Amino acid sequence: MKPTPIFDAFSLESPENEEFAEKHSKVGGVKADEQIIKLLNPTEFIGECDTTKNWRIRHGAFDRDTSIAIPVILATMLKNKGYDVDFSLPWGLPHSGDYDLEELFAWIDKLAK
Known part of the structure; x- marks a missing residue:
């Protein structure tokens, strides 16, 4: 249902953004706090x-x-x-x-x- 990269959109328009935004963002995104990311699993x-x-x-x-x-x-x-x-x-x-x-x-x- 979602295009690659599935959860994150490089332009940050996906509601599931921020896990990988820092490294791959095309709009200068900032990665979510490590504690928040840990809570996702x-x-x-x-x-x-x-x-x-x-x-x-x-x-x-x-x-x-x-x-x-x-x-x-x-x-x-x-x-x-x-x-x-x-x-x-x-x-x-x-x-x-x-x-x-x-x-x-x-x-x-x-x-x-």
Whole structure:
């Protein structure tokens, strides 16, 4: 859905700018603070901070905006650290898909009991 370089636009018109703006900007961009950049990767914090023990991750199989690798890596990392992960790739759903709210609420209710 987005042209190369995917997240940043060299002219800084992309809302996801600043990770690489300093080095490649054509308009004199400034790189974001290192602490802010670190926050962009939640995997840095798995097992290193107070993290919920239960995760429900859904990624539409027809998602054209986010690579299927992203939720697979997240779910795998969480499982490898001992977290309870309910992971699914709903068939036919896009990035903005409805991931069955009734099922989500039932999952939450089960955990709350």
